[in-house]
Amino acid sequence: MQKQPIGIFDSGVGGTSIWKEITSLLPHEDTIFLADSKYAPYGKRSKEEITSLSIKNTEKLLELNCKIIVVACNTATTNAIKVLRSTYNIPIIGIEPAIKPAAINTKTKKVGVLATKGTLSSELFAKTSDLYAQNIEVIEVIGTGLVELIEEGKKDTKEMRALLYSYITPMINKNIDYLVLGCTHYPYLIPILKDMLSDQVTIIDSGEAVARQTKAILIKNNLLNQKSEIGNHSLYTNSDTKTLKAILNTNHSIRYTVNALDF
Structure with missing residues (x-):
């Protein structure tokens, strides 16, 4: 499982602020990021809707073989983290206002x-x-x-x-x-x-703290990737890829691909 990617999701492209912190602290890890922009913003939705969307994203990341999941969304964490942790047998990291x-x-x-x-x-x-x-x-x-x-x-x-x-x-x-x-x-x-x-x-903001917690949980569960190569990163959006590409354009130090995906 050490070689499997870290899964990260957000209600849109904002979670890339967390993704950047994680890839900076853990340069040898592979990642998969889901930008659920089709349903953004989560903040105006009901608790039931937020939970349902969070389950959808989690199951897509599990389908993509992720070893740990980071909920890079304050609204999803504060409304759905309990359900996710009680439903799935995988480390799940949340984020909340500092x-x-x-x-x-x-x-x-x-x-x-x-x-x-x-x-x-x-x-x-x-x-x-x-x-x-x-x-x-x-x-x-x-x-x-x-x-x-x-x-x-x-x-x-x-x-x-x-x-x-x-x-x-x-x-x-x-x-x-x-x-x-x-x-x-x-x-x-x-x-x-x-x-x-x-x-x-x-x-x-909580970015650095979430990255440190991700590293700590990987170490605790013996999931840290031991490879020496720099990680590969796949970012997906269920909306137009232009916004996701634009918000990433300041980060050229790592290899990543941006793709459209229906989820």
């Missing part, structure tokens, strides 16, 4: 969280916030429309900047010093966010 480090390190005691409705309304997010942010004011904002613009290849447009500014302004007014990105699409907006925020605001 409230803990923000709550521990904030000096102003004000932390912003930008996420989808599906994540912010989930039971898992509520439990995490209650556990780590009891004495912190958490300013939660639903990033309606952001995923759609990224999926349409409009991540650096006037429309995106105006929308993003409307979401960030209430947080700036509250004097946040940490901004937690609760959607794997959002790291692609960090350059724009840095233009809008002061140097005193730290932006946190």
Whole structure:
């Protein structure tokens, strides 16, 4: 099983932010990435729909012979991870907003969280916030429309900047010093966010932490690929391949292919 690929899925192309961290930390691993853009965004769907889509993606990755699955989607993790782990006998890694480090390190005691409705309304997010942010004011904002613009290849447009500014302004007014990105699409907006925020605001996403956890679980289960060659990577989308190709065009250091796939 060591030679089998790592499987990763997201509700669209945003999960490639996690994929990049994993391939950087684990350069000898092969990966298969599924961008479920046909059904994006998950954040506006019901818990039942999100769970059904997550099962669909998991079963496709198992069909493609993956040895471990990374749910590179906050909404899918917070709504479906329990069902996936209880259904499939394979290591499954999830992702959720990094409230803990923000709550521990904030000096102003004000932390912003930008996420989808599906994540912010989930039971898992509520439990995490209650556990780590009891004495912190958490300013939660639903990033309606952001995923759609990224999926349409409009991540650096006037429309995106105006929308993003409307979401960030209430947080700036509250004097946040940490901004937690609760959607794997959002790291692609960090350059724009840095233009809008002061140097005193730290932006946190979960990419590096998920990559480290993936490596730890591979080692624990004796699944780490021992080959010396650089890994091969296959990325699939059930929508137009243009957006997926465009969002990857800054990463030329590894070998990958982008293909359309009906799933």
